[in-house]
Amino acid sequence: MESRLHMPQERIDRARELASRIVAPVQEFIDAHTTVTVERATLRLAGADGADADGIPVPNLVIDQLSGRLDEGALKFWVNALVRTGEDVAGLNRKVAEGLRVDALPLADPAALEAKAAELVAACTRRVRGNRSLREERLARYAGKNHSPLLYVIVATGNIHEDVKQARAAAEQGADVVAVIRTTAQSLLDYVPYGATTEGFGGTYATQENFRIMRAALDEVVEREGRYVYLTNYASGLCMPEIAAMGALERLDMMLNDSMYGILFRDINMYRTFVDQKFSRMINAWAGVIINTGEDNYLTTSDAVEKAYTVLASQFLNERFAFAAGLEPWQMGLGHAFEMDPTIRNGFLMELSQALMAREIFPEAPLKYMPPTKFMTGDIFRGVVQNSLFNFVSQMTGQGIHLLGMLTEAIHTPFMQDRFLALENAKYVMNNMADLGAEVEFRMDGTIVKRAHAVLEETVAFLERIETTGLMDAIAEGLFADIRRPRDLGKGLDGLRKKSDGYWNPFEEHLHRELGL
Amino acid sequence: MESRLHMPQERIDRARELASRIVAPVQEFIDAHTTVTVERATLRLAGADGADADGIPVPNLVIDQLSGRLDEGALKFWVNALVRTGEDVAGLNRKVAEGLRVDALPLADPAALEAKAAELVAACTRRVRGNRSLREERLARYAGKNHSPLLYVIVATGNIHEDVKQARAAAEQGADVVAVIRTTAQSLLDYVPYGATTEGFGGTYATQENFRIMRAALDEVVEREGRYVYLTNYASGLCMPEIAAMGALERLDMMLNDSMYGILFRDINMYRTFVDQKFSRMINAWAGVIINTGEDNYLTTSDAVEKAYTVLASQFLNERFAFAAGLEPWQMGLGHAFEMDPTIRNGFLMELSQALMAREIFPEAPLKYMPPTKFMTGDIFRGVVQNSLFNFVSQMTGQGIHLLGMLTEAIHTPFMQDRFLALENAKYVMNNMADLGAEVEFRMDGTIVKRAHAVLEETVAFLERIETTGLMDAIAEGLFADIRRPRDLGKGLDGLRKKSDGYWNPFEEHLHRELGL
Amino acid sequence: MTTIVRPYGDTLDDGAVQLSFTLPVPFGPRGREAARLFVEKLGFRHAEVVHAAPLSGDFSFYVAYGRTEVAVDVDTIHVEEATGEKLYSMNEACAAIREKLGRKVVVVGACTGFDAHTVGIDAIMNMKGYNHHYGLERYSEVEAFNLGAQVPNEKLIDYAVKVNADAILVSQIVTQKDVHIRNLTELIELLEARGLRERFVVCAGGTRISNKLAVELGYDGGFGQGTYAEHVATFLIDRLVDKVAPGGA
């Protein structure tokens, strides 16, 4: 595609180079550390599951027993327990839930542990590969049936069974992607709840059982409608790698996964998030999952006109972190958003400019474009118009993943009819002006072209400043979203461990091999 | 303005030449005839007004007395009655309403009649000039306060007093133009009702008193808001010239006035309409009124994609008829409409193309762009989206008069809130993408450019066919809107008269002089 | 059996409904509260005014969401459409006419009173039909006369008598102030006054016409949005056959 915005490639290259230099030292830190959730995720990949009578998940029970020795890697003790007790995975899950202490068992012969671990890795690999090839097979079978951009809706009733009704209806109406929003504050839980759930606020708990229930429901629609329906959930928070693991096991297709979102918007400790995001992204990469990054959050927190460059800068950083975790460009659903004040004269031109700029700078990424939210009001009728213009820009600039705006954004999480009206809006607009983007050219001296160049310039300057400061200090100083997050504050820091020399994690090794890292 | 569509000027010139050749023979017919309503309009300009106990308007009472001698012109008898009775205009109105027969009075000396007529013409001219200069003064005083395009809304409660509330609210919300829609079927009445009215279906009677009430109400808003608010009503129907006369007297600013609408869409006899439209347009021209033509009706009746050329052809004919009646280009609100099936892929591109085409072909005309109506449904939320796209195209192509689409178009005549939401939609969209039109260029080989060329070609071919057939026979054969209207059928034919050699109409003469015809 | 249903937002029986309306009250906290109280009075608990805007000095606009216990029992609902699910296609209709009636069916249609919205009746009657469904004029076994717009009821009846019609089709689109009800009622009264009601199958159609309404007004059937000629043909054939051999055939 020739550049419609005449973006200077040299500046784009410069931004990428800066991103790579910014990320490098963080990457070194990451590689030297593990966290409680990285360990629990490893256990989950190895089959740890279930919960005790108080609802404490088995992976947490195991970790809690090991806290002092976590720097060796938790898997050793789990595998050892399998070897020692002779139980299969299900049996061991039961035993641990009943109170078995895996740290109390004497360690078996390393070779036995290696052999058992290899078995577990192989079993897990079979399952994840199976999921991946099932997805690929269906996508091939139903090729051309999805919309472009993919129409993405959320469900968030708090009750997985209501979610299923809502998701099914949306899928029947043409939604390509269904995301189950998590309950308020799940991201701050340092465990993943167990089982099907019916009580959430503003969203539904992410649990493996809930994943399974929704996947099964959507798969029914997939076969009935002859169109693949992507399932999405949120990795972000204190359990990024675990949720990524659950997603790999239950065939989720997309996951919200941002390298810095938890730090900035959930006040999670930065060391913790940096380590967690890496492991979770490796799992996503391996499972063929498309990640969705959270740049939209910069614009709901700060002004979209002034802070546009923070979005682009974050995209470059997210891209760099993603490469480092083995993700391919087609898996990088880099985020941005249509969040300018609707009363701005020619605001539409700036939105159009930025959406096209992102498209041209990340040509292979399935950009995830977020709808107006901050300036949505209780005036649902004006909301419909805002969403129409958003739909228009998305189609005109060839976005990849299009999160549908809801007319009731300012009021409640979507009703079934809200989603229907959103799909109807998008399908109408996008079909009616389908090829407009291909027919128009923009004047060199106009707002559209000039705005994109200006934002890129600001981005390069911003990245230069971060490079000088160092990413961690930049975050600490509030360079991102005007939010200061000191290195040693924030949730989850106590779950961080420096890996000991004897750290053993065959799943991590396997991921490195598979992803060529 | 340089052509964005690269329209071939030679084909446009050819179309204009054909229009002129098509209209010429019709014009000859027109000049040789008068009608009952032309005569009544003349009487109204001379001051005839009021109604008898049965509600029959004074102008009709006079005409009914004269039916055999109408070919001499009705004014002679009215002026004679003034001279003979010594009454002033108000007194004569009262007398006629009480039963005085003007045809029974012996004719006075022609010089006395001429003198009296000159007085009446002068009085009328003072009033109309006063109106015109008041409008011009206000427009100058509040220059820059109206939107561009002018935002045009309708009121249609059936009750002039409710209409006033609705119109005031709309004007306060930013409407630039308020049109009072007429009650169903008023256009088929061969008289104009008298006085304030409160009972109409789908609209409110056009009466001089209603015009006055609404003008006064809007003038209040004009002063309060510091923005001129145009008042519009409908000339079309069996009383075109009379309503035009009332509009001139009460300072209406725009009038629906199409040279063929009555024939095609109201089954009015073609001779009658052709004669009537000329006289009514001369009055509009003189009063500084902007006419609105009715090309949108072709598209509500036939398919908008297939029959686009009928719109353009009609615009050329309306333009020609308008020139012949002394209208200036700035008074020619030539109509067109956004009426394609919204499910058409790339339909938006075709709408955009046509709106821009009209803009480029009639650069000085304040084009009147009509909203989606036919494909509006009870789905008010989709309706809002349709209206957004319409607003978008209108702004992007620089239309002159923008009739706002109502989300409830398929349901009822507008509620107060419907109009509010329509204004909000238009103001938001048009401000947010204000200068988009100035920044984009269209590919030569794209749908947008190609569609415009194709429609122009079809138009020229169509006009050639009409030229060969003759306009009257073309209408009889159903070339327009698939509707056949034989020459000698249709309403109001009995009101047509060939002017006698002694036909006397000092107002007509005055109009010819003033308009340089 | 009863099946009680309530509106559904995101949880069964949450009773969620969206409303919008204008109040003749100035914009402000009082207006907002008036709007909330109004919604509550309609039987909503949890009435929330989510948007308020001034329309003019004396009027203000509201968008509200509410939750209600009000429910309907869908099992008690019996809707009789003019036709069932099964429709004759054009060819089937013509075959049925030939076979069951053995003569052409004569139909007269018009948009009556002051109504000039012919697109609807044209959709049913004209050759080209509507949405790829041919109109009655194209049916070889139907003789269709479309009198067009603004036809007085009297004139329509006269014409139907003149051509010895089997059926009269009336279209009414304008409904403001219930003008359609008046106009439709007048036609039936005129037919009855002239002793002609039983002579014709009489149908009404239009955007706001339902079979229920038409039957209430004394028509044989009524047709609303989404009607095609097939619906009308199917209905007419059934009725005409029934006239020839009541209850049977």
Add this chain to the structure above:
Amino acid sequence: MTTIVRPYGDTLDDGAVQLSFTLPVPFGPRGREAARLFVEKLGFRHAEVVHAAPLSGDFSFYVAYGRTEVAVDVDTIHVEEATGEKLYSMNEACAAIREKLGRKVVVVGACTGFDAHTVGIDAIMNMKGYNHHYGLERYSEVEAFNLGAQVPNEKLIDYAVKVNADAILVSQIVTQKDVHIRNLTELIELLEARGLRERFVVCAGGTRISNKLAVELGYDGGFGQGTYAEHVATFLIDRLVDKVAPGGA
């Protein structure tokens, strides 16, 4: 006096209202009739379902218009906003504090419970404020502590005690399943349990908070959409002055 008002479409007292809702009923004539009946049951005559669409096998969507006689008497409505029409500007507020209280006002604010929507409380408290209205941090006579997101009620109270605050400001934006009511109630209960309720002026704010609701829940005042720091400052000064010299000053 009574002033009875009804919704207004295009004629006084026509009672016109627009509704939309989903029914757990398959799309079809029965669903449409169920929707009509539902609207009638809400007290509408002339209920018209103007649009129906299938949402899935078991659900269908409706748009309806109705006319109702239901009315409200606006003269009986008394809405107490937290502040009157007259607001102190930032400079006036600071002058009033100096003059009437003679010391700085200490304010602690937070977005409590699991709520992380800080934009609203930031709009009131942060330097830069909102919509060109500076926040409390910029007021020279106010000492403002904004604790940010997801602050437990306990912790907020502890902090208020620690800095010897005059006022506590709580923001609650998430309202699903009335979580805000629970959370706001908990704060008041905790304050009462610790005997601290009278020590602070306590205010709640958020998109769905009204003064009425907040007062019902035991707060001194409540603030909804469109609040600026000026509103809060004005309210606090009035209340604090009142505490010093009850009823007077």
